[in-house]
Amino acid sequence: MTTTAPTRPDGTGPTPADVVAEAARRRTFAVISHPDAGKSTLTEALALHARVIGQAGAVHGKAGRRGTVSDWMDMEKARGISITSAALQFSYRDTVVNLLDTPGHADFSEDTYRVLTAVDAAVMLVDAAKGLETQTMKLFAVCRHRGIPVVTVVNKWDRPGRDALALMDEVAERTGLTPTPLTWPVGIAGDFRGVLDRRDGGYRRYTRTAGGATVAPEELLSPAEAAAREPDAWARACEEADLLAATSGEHDQDLFLSGVTTPVLFASAISNFGVGALLDVLVDLAPAPAGRPDTDGTPRPVDAPFSAFVFKVQSGMDAAHRDRLAYIRICSGVFERGMVVTHGPTGRPFATKYAQHVFGRERESIDVAYPGDVVGLVNASALHVGDTLYAGRPVAFPPLTTFAPEHFAVVRSLETAKHKQFRRGIEQLESEGVVQVLRSDRRGEQAPVFAVVGPMQFEVATHRMEHEFHAPVRLEPLPYTLAMRTDEASVAGITATTGTEVVQRSDGELLALFTTKWVMGVVRNGKPGLTLEPLVAAQLG
Ligand code: G4P
Numbered sequence: 001m002t003t004t005a006p007t008r009p010d011g012t013g014p015t016p017a018d019v020v021a022e023a024a025r026r027r028t029f030a031v032i033s034h035p036d037a038g039k040s041t042l043t044e045a046l047a048l049h050a051r052v053i054g055q056a057g058a059v060h061g062k063a064g065r066r067g068t069v070s071d072w073m074d075m076e077k078a079r080g081i082s083i084t085s086a087a088l089q090f091s092y093r094d095t096v097v098n099l100l101d102t103p104g105h106a107d108f109s110e111d112t113y114r115v116l117t118a119v120d121a122a123v124m125l126v127d128a129a130k131g132l133e134t135q136t137m138k139l140f141a142v143c144r145h146r147g148i149p150v151v152t153v154v155n156k157w158d159r160p161g162r163d164a165l166a167l168m169d170e171v172a173e174r175t176g177l178t179p180t181p182l183t184w185p186v187g188i189a190g191d192f193r194g195v196l197d198r199r200d201g202g203y204r205r206y207t208r209t210a211g212g213a214t215v216a217p218e219e220l221l222s223p224a225e226a227a228a229r230e231p232d233a234w235a236r237a238c239e240e241a242d243l244l245a246a247t248s249g250e251h252d253q254d255l256f257l258s259g260v261t262t263p264v265l266f267a268s269a270i271s272n273f274g275v276g277a278l279l280d281v282l283v284d285l286a287p288a289p290a291g292r293p294d295t296d297g298t299p300r301p302v303d304a305p306f307s308a309f310v311f312k313v314q315s316g317m318d319a320a321h322r323d324r325l326a327y328i329r330i331c332s333g334v335f336e337r338g339m340v341v342t343h344g345p346t347g348r349p350f351a352t353k354y355a356q357h358v359f360g361r362e363r364e365s366i367d368v369a370y371p372g373d374v375v376g377l378v379n380a381s382a383l384h385v386g387d388t389l390y391a392g393r394p395v396a397f398p399p400l401t402t403f404a405p406e407h408f409a410v411v412r413s414l415e416t417a418k419h420k421q422f423r424r425g426i427e428q429l430e431s432e433g434v435v436q437v438l439r440s441d442r443r444g445e446q447a448p449v450f451a452v453v454g455p456m457q458f459e460v461a462t463h464r465m466e467h468e469f470h471a472p473v474r475l476e477p478l479p480y481t482l483a484m485r486t487d488e489a490s491v492a493g494i495t496a497t498t499g500t501e502v503v504q505r506s507d508g509e510l511l512a513l514f515t516t517k518w519v520m521g522v523v524r525n526g527k528p529g530l531t532l533e534p535l536v537a538a539q540l541g
Contacts, residue, residue: 014334016303019370023302024288026372028098028329030115032140033125034133038155042125042269042278043088043099049215049275050090050097087327087374095283098374102139110433110453111312113403114385116142118311118329120372121286123278124152124175124262128161128189132174140175142403143259150262151281152179158268161189165240168248171262180251181244181264183277186230186237192268193230194218195277196237198244199251202226203234206273215272257287289372292331295396302371305392306333306341310383311400313432326380328389331397335369344388344396352377385433402505404535405436405451405483408513409458409475411465412447418471419446425469430506435461438503438511449478449503451511480513482520483535490530497523511535 014022033039088099100119102112116122122143126132132140143150154167162170164185171179183195186203194205203226205219226234255261263281267274291299292307300307308328335352343350352375369375377383386400413422426448430437435457438449452458458475466472480501486494487510491502499515500523512532514520524532 013336014368019303019332019334022096022370023372025095026098026289026370027095027121027282027286028100028119028289028372028374029121029123029282029286030100030102030119031123031125032102032116032136032143032150034127034130034135037125037127037130037133037136038269039102039125042123042153042155042267042275043101045269045272045275046097046099046279047088047090048272049279050092089373092279093283096370096373097279097282098372100374110403110457112139113142113453114311114400114433116146116148117400118309118327118374119148120289121282122148122150123282124150126152126154126167126171128154128156128167128266129159131162131167131170137174144175145401147259149257149259149287150175150177151278151286152177152262152264153274153278154185154264154266155269157185157187157189157192157266158271158273159190164189164266165243168244168264171264172248175262177262178255178260179248179264180256180261181248181266182251182281183265183274184237184241184244185266186226187233188236191233192266192271192273193233195266195274196226196234196241198241203229204277205229206268206271208271215276218276251285253285256285289331292397295398300332300395302332304332304395305390306335306339307331307388307390307395307397308335308341308375309389309397309400310380310385310387313380313383313385324379324381326377326383326387328375328377330369330371330373330375332371333391335373335375337367339391341389341391342394343382344390344394345384346382348382350380350382350389384431399507400433402433402436402507402535403453405453406481407452407455407458408438408478408480408483409450410443410447410478411450411461412474412476414472414474421469421471422465422473425465425471428469429461429464434464436505438505440501440503442501443503450475451483451505478513479515482514482517483511484514484520485531485533485535486510486512487531490532493527493530494523494532497526 031039031042088101090097100115102115116139124136124140126136152171168179171177181198183197185192185195187193194203197204201223203221203223205221207217221229251263252261256263263285265274265277265281267278269275289302291301293299308330310326310328312327314325338353340349340351388395388397413419426437429435436451438451443449450458450461462473462475486502494500494502494512497519499519501513503511503513505511524530
C-alpha cells in the first residue's frame with residue numbers, strides 16, 4: 001500500500017490532531033503460534049480479505065508456494081523457509097492494519113520475540129487438533145510479560161480436532177486468561193458449517209470456495225432460520241453457548257485490554273472461514289497505538305514529535321549491495337521520508353533518505369508513516385536493535401529485553417591471522433542481536449560463547465562470519481540448556497556443582513548456566529541464599 005503525505009492548502013505537514021487521528025486508526029499486531037498451526041495461511045487470508053493482494057498465496061514464500069520468498073540467504077532458499085521478518089500493511093474498513101511477521105520456522109529465535117516488543121496486540125493461533133503447543137506458550141509468555149492483549153483464534157476447524165469446550169478449558173488452564181468466545185462453531189471440528197455469533201445470537205453460515213482462493217461468502221441467518229437449516233448442529237452450538245455463558249462470561253473490553261480475558265474466534269484459515277470476523281475484531285477491539293513509556297516510565301504521547309525504536313536489524317539481504325536494513329516501529333509523530341532525525345545513543349543525525357515498507361522481497365518506498373507503522377531504513381549501519389530515533393524533544397525508550405538463551409557454543413576462529421575480522425564480526429552480530437555473546441576469564445577473549453534461543457541463529461552467525469566478515473569459525477556446542485541471572489556473591493556457590501558455569505553478557509549481566517533444570521534445582525536447594533533469577537520469556541513458558 002502506498003501512503004502519501006497529506007497536503008494542506010497552506011503547504012504545512014500533518015498537525016498533531018492529524019497524527020492523533022492517524023494513530024487511532026492503526027492496529028499493529030503479530031500472530032503467535034506453533035509452526036504448522038496455519039500462520040502463513042492466515043496471513044494470506046487476511047491480506048485477501050483486506051484486498052491488498054488479489055489471490056491467496058502471494059504473501060509468504062514457503063517451499064512449493066508462489067510468492068515473495070525472502071531468500072536473502074542461500075540456506076533460506078534451500079530450505080524454503082523465512083528466517084527474517086518484517087511487516088505487511090493493509091487497509092481494512094477505515095483502519096490501517098500492520099501485521100508484523102514472525103519467522104515461520106520451527107527453530108525460532110530472538111527475532112520472533114522481539115517482534116512482540118513492537119506490537120500492540122497479538123493473535124494466538126491454535127490448531128484445533130493440537131491445542132496450545134510449546135512455541136505458542138513461549139510467545140504467549142512474552143505477551144503476558146509485556147501486557148499485550150491477546151485474541152485467540154482456533155484454526156483448522158474444518159478438520160477433525162478437539163472438543164471446543166475442552167479447548168476453552170485448556171486455554172484457561174495454560175494461559176491463565178479467561179476465554180470469552182465471540183463466536184462458537186456450528187458443527188464439530190471436521191464439520192465446520194459456520195458460527196453462532198454470541199454477540200447477536202445470529203448464525204454466520206460459511207460457504208466453501210475452490211481452494212480457499214477467494215473470500216468465502218457468508219450468509220447471516222436468524223436463530224430460527226439456523227434451527228431450520230442445521231437442526232442438530234445449531235441445537236448443540238446453542239447448548240454449548242449456554243454452558244459458556246455460565247462459565248466463561250462475556251467479552252469485557254477493559255478486562256481484555258488489561259490481559260485478564262481473551263476473546264476467542266473459530267476459523268478455518270485455509271477456507272477463509274472466520275477471517276473477516278478476525279479483522280473486525282482487530283479493528284473494533286484491539287488497541288490503537290498509545291504513548292510509549294520512556295526510560296523514566298513517562299509515556300511520550302503519540303502526537304509528540306517523531307520517535308521510534310529499532311526492533312530488528314537485518315544484513316546481507318542483497319549480497320550485491322551488502323545493504324543493512326533497520327526496522328523501526330514508530331511511536332510518536334509523523335515520519336516523512338528524507339527527514340533527518342537524531343540517533344538517540346550517539347546524538348548524531350540520521351538521514352532517512354531510503355525508507356521502505358518491506359515484506360519478504362517486496363519493497364516499496366514509503367513517504368509518510370504514523371505511530372504503529374513499521375518502516376525499513378536502508379543502509380542503516382549506525383542503527384542497532386533497541387536504539388531510539390527521535391526528532392525535536394529528545395527521548396530514550398528502554399532497551400529491548402534480551403531473552404533467555406537455551407543453546408550455547410564456544411566460537412573458535414579457523415584462521416588465527418584474522419583476529420581483527422573475527423572480533424569485528426562478533427561485535428556486529430551481537431549489536432544486531434543475532435546472538436548474545438558471553439565471556440569469562442576462564443575462556444578468554446579468543447573463545448567467546450554464543451548464546452541463542454534457537455539453534456538456527458548459530459547457522460546464521462557461522463554463515464555470516466565466513467561470508468560477510470571473512471572470518472570462518474567453528475562452533476563447539478556446550479552442554480548447557482538453561483541460563484539464570486546471578487551475582488558476584490553467588491558465583492562460588494554455583495560453580496561448586498558440576499554441570500554449571502558463570503559467564504558475563506556484554507550488558508554486564510552475570511549468567512549462571514546449567515546443563516539441566518535438575519542441576520539448577522540441586523544448586524538452589526543445596527544453597528538457598530544464592531541469587532538465581534529467571535531471564536525473560538523462555539523459562540516462563
Ligand atoms: P505455519 O505458517 O503456521 O507454519 O502454517 P501454514 O500456514 O504453513 O500451514 C501449515 C499446514 O496447515 C499447511 O498444510 C496448511 O495448508 C494447513 N492449514 C492451514 N490452515 C488450515 C486450515 O484452516 N485447515 C486445514 N485443514 N489446513 C490448514 P501443508 O500440507 O503442510 O502445506 P501446503 O502444502 O498446504 O502448503
